[in-house]
Amino acid sequence: PYVVYLGSHSHGSNPTSDDIDRARIRHHEFLGSFLGSVEEAESSIFHSYGRFINGFGAVLEEEHAKQLENHPGVVSVFPDEGAKLHTTRSWDFLGLEKDNFIPPDSAWKKARFGEDVIIANVDSGVWPESKSFADDGMGPIPSKWKGICQNDNYKGVSCNKKLIGIRYINQGTIEELRAKNPDAVIPQNLTTGRDEEGHGTHTLATAGGNFVPNVSVYGSGYGTAKGGSPKARVAAYKVCWKPNENDSCASADILSAYDLAIHDGVDVISASLGSIAREHLKNTIAIGSFHAMMNGIVSVAAAGNSGPDDGSVENVAPWILTVGASTTDREFTSYVTLGNKMVIKGASVSQKGLLNDLDSYPLIGGADARIANVSEIDASECKKGSIDPAKVQGKILICYGARYGDEKGQWAAQAGAVGMILVSSKESGNKVLNMVHHLPTAHLNYTDGESVYAYINSTQNPTASMTNSKTEFNTRPSRMMAFFTSRGPNMIDPAIFKPDVTAPGVDIIAAFTEASGPSPDETHKRRIPYIMMSGTSMSCPHVAGIVGLVKTLHPDWSPAAIKSAIMTTARAEDSSNRPILDQNTGEKATPFAYGAGHVNPNSALDPGLVYDLTFEDYLGYICDRGYNQSTIDLFTAPKKFTCPKSFNLADFNYPSIAVPKLNGTITFTRKVKNVGAANSTYKARTSEITGVSTIVEPSILNFTKYGEEKTFKVAFSVKGDDKPTDYGFGELVWSDGFHDVRSPIAVKLH
Numbered sequence: 001p002y003v004v005y006l007g008s009h010s011h012g013s014n015p016t017s018d019d020i021d022r023a024r025i026r027h028h029e030f031l032g033s034f035l036g037s038v039e040e041a042e043s044s045i046f047h048s049y050g051r052f053i054n055g056f057g058a059v060l061e062e063e064h065a066k067q068l069e070n071h072p073g074v075v076s077v078f079p080d081e082g083a084k085l086h087t088t089r090s091w092d093f094l095g096l097e098k099d100n101f102i103p104p105d106s107a108w109k110k111a112r113f114g115e116d117v118i119i120a121n122v123d124s125g126v127w128p129e130s131k132s133f134a135d136d137g138m139g140p141i142p143s144k145w146k147g148i149c150q151n152d153n154y155k156g157v158s159c160n161k162k163l164i165g166i167r168y169i170n171q172g173t174i175e176e177l178r179a180k181n182p183d184a185v186i187p188q189n190l191t192t193g194r195d196e197e198g199h200g201t202h203t204l205a206t207a208g209g210n211f212v213p214n215v216s217v218y219g220s221g222y223g224t225a226k227g228g229s230p231k232a233r234v235a236a237y238k239v240c241w242k243p244n245e246n247d248s249c250a251s252a253d254i255l256s257a258y259d260l261a262i263h264d265g266v267d268v269i270s271a272s273l274g275s276i277a278r279e280h281l282k283n284t285i286a287i288g289s290f291h292a293m294m295n296g297i298v299s300v301a302a303a304g305n306s307g308p309d310d311g312s313v314e315n316v317a318p319w320i321l322t323v324g325a326s327t328t329d330r331e332f333t334s335y336v337t338l339g340n341k342m343v344i345k346g347a348s349v350s351q352k353g354l355l356n357d358l359d360s361y362p363l364i365g366g367a368d369a370r371i372a373n374v375s376e377i378d379a380s381e382c383k384k385g386s387i388d389p390a391k392v393q394g395k396i397l398i399c400y401g402a403r404y405g406d407e408k409g410q411w412a413a414q415a416g417a418v419g420m421i422l423v424s425s426k427e428s429g430n431k432v433l434n435m436v437h438h439l440p441t442a443h444l445n446y447t448d449g450e451s452v453y454a455y456i457n458s459t460q461n462p463t464a465s466m467t468n469s470k471t472e473f474n475t476r477p478s479r480m481m482a483f484f485t486s487r488g489p490n491m492i493d494p495a496i497f498k499p500d501v502t503a504p505g506v507d508i509i510a511a512f513t514e515a516s517g518p519s520p521d522e523t524h525k526r527r528i529p530y531i532m533m534s535g536t537s538m539s540c541p542h543v544a545g546i547v548g549l550v551k552t553l554h555p556d557w558s559p560a561a562i563k564s565a566i567m568t569t570a571r572a573e574d575s576s577n578r579p580i581l582d583q584n585t586g587e588k589a590t591p592f593a594y595g596a597g598h599v600n601p602n603s604a605l606d607p608g609l610v611y612d613l614t615f616e617d618y619l620g621y622i623c624d625r626g627y628n629q630s631t632i633d634l635f636t637a638p639k640k641f642t643c644p645k646s647f648n649l650a651d652f653n654y655p656s657i658a659v660p661k662l663n664g665t666i667t668f669t670r671k672v673k674n675v676g677a678a679n680s681t682y683k684a685r686t687s688e689i690t691g692v693s694t695i696v697e698p699s700i701l702n703f704t705k706y707g708e709e710k711t712f713k714v715a716f717s718v719k720g721d722d723k724p725t726d727y728g729f730g731e732l733v734w735s736d737g738f739h740d741v742r743s744p745i746a747v748k749l750h
Helices: 017-035 036-046 062-069 173-178 200-209 251-264 286-293 376-380 405-414 446-456 534-555 561-570 616-623 627-635
Strands: 002-008 046-051 052-059 076-079 084-085 118-123 162-167 212-215 222-223 233-238 268-271 298-302 320-326 330-338 341-349 360-367 397-401 417-422 441-444 463-464 470-473 501-504 508-510 530-533 657-662 665-674 680-686 692-697 699-704 709-718 728-735 740-749
Touching: 002 286, 002 627, 017 036, 017 046, 017 052, 017 062, 036 046, 046 173, 046 251, 046 680, 052 173, 052 251, 052 286, 062 076, 062 341, 118 200, 118 251, 118 534, 162 251, 173 251, 200 268, 200 376, 200 508, 200 530, 200 534, 212 508, 212 530, 222 330, 222 470, 222 508, 233 251, 251 268, 251 286, 251 320, 268 286, 268 463, 268 534, 268 728, 286 298, 286 320, 286 561, 286 616, 298 534, 298 561, 320 534, 330 441, 330 446, 341 446, 397 446, 405 417, 405 441, 417 446, 417 463, 417 699, 441 446, 501 534, 508 561, 534 561, 561 740, 616 627, 657 665, 657 709, 692 728, 692 740
Parallel strands: 118 233, 118 268, 162 233, 268 298, 298 320, 320 501, 360 397, 397 417, 417 441, 657 740
Antiparallel strands: 002 052, 002 076, 046 052, 212 222, 330 341, 330 463, 330 470, 341 441, 360 463, 508 530, 665 709, 680 699, 680 728, 692 709, 728 740
């Protein structure tokens, strides 16, 4: 399968069914000119994008793909390599409520809880029966909505005044299955918008789920679940399917979902998925979000879970709001007390089993509990069938390796263990990622696990006690960048700072499917309506929910203005003004992990100033990426845009500044728009970057009316003999005494 991108349609922003039919016929005729007949093209094309995005998905031979790519009417051709899927406390942590009380200055109240904004989620579908999508007390569906509730013959779904739309897009996935096996039988469950693995339900509820009281996961995290825009309308676009390897999602299906969502009338698109960063117009999320931006829709996407490697950030197009993941001030814990009185804190969310907090139990390592003829390595990792029940009955079992941790707990329970100590592998070091366990479990980092083994080897009768899962609040440090969150710099265009912001993405509780249990082991029948998950997949919908609030209060703001408001009000410190730390090192994190900082929804509603960008500004940027005028014409139709004769990326009005190569002096031009008080004065301040001189001119901006724009310049020069070899970081802040309009800066000396 390939995606053939042709730009925009000439039929404009209100396509009729006849327009869509004509587009499909043109696609068939165009491809037919390469394949030899329209009939061949009809059998090859499985997606025709006929609404806002112009192009098609088709099964092609490589030679035909190359011929298409060389055609002047084609923007790009690329193989469908797919993308991967990358709470009861979050919103309290973000300041929207306090101990279940919503203060009068909360963004929720100011923005009417995101009332009637429409949030689309491109993911694995939705579990419609979840209480998070109940429509109690909601008014009529907004008249602008054009979507559908796509039903099927497999497992029916229903929509309501809250969950107003469900679509499933599966043609790309089907063609991927056929490409691997032409005789493949297409599973019946590929024809439903119902979420069978839980990811899409969780992310959609995080963005726009309703208030649901008395939610917990096995008693942990008890509270009221809700999304960022609790009164928003939500719609699910299912593009991710279980039959695909690693839950990947076909690129051609993703692009179709964006085309449909734009047509349906959504305000925000949330995509908790991504792939290795590639040139923007060969990336379906970048293409889809570009067309969304053209139509006034904000696109939010996950930064990816490939950290802590530098340059691993995904979804890097400047028109996307890219979100990293960080912790909150809540932890789920279990304490292990060894027979020598050493106490070790582990991570845990698990069912309460036979284990009593106050009692000590015999302690045994997996290698010592192995069945005959099983390798010591397999048994130490407690692999299925490696543990002798006679040796672990009534004991706490120690297992190496967090991979398949929940399943290991099931196997340990079946063998008769009363509890499990799960130890991160040596390769994982001191990183621990919480998960939901079947057996009372304490997940320890590698160093602490070695302490447990040292104790076992020091005595003939090792014992330990374990507490059942506990929920701890107000933990410190409260804002740490998750070890897995992908980092900058942006490898596609280092001059565009990525990620943009960070948001809660660790141990997030939200709605879940009831088609499967919390464990990948499908033989287990546990079903829970709410679950805890971690990833940039979880932080992305937090920001989508905040976008919904800003959009509700400021419906006339452009996508760039909304993005700027969220970025420039983000904070690089916690509530006690301590810097954001890196979970991977324990040291201060850099903006390449957190972008502009941790989102601050209450401030985002009133940012004071915004850095705005128009559709034409983005086109100028694309021209600068090397696309010629004829290519630009393909996706500006029916309008005409002429590439500027000179385009300086330093003048691209992005809310952050990245200087990948500083040699001598470079000057950036920026323009800010007053969206605060009519008469206001802002003063600039900058932080020092080693080896760099920073000068802002003018350093004072006076505004006399709302909507007034002012231009300023920032000059960076090499100074002194101290020249660091890596990036240095600083910030530019415009302040009127009430608003702090903050932009992160990254500079690398050449």
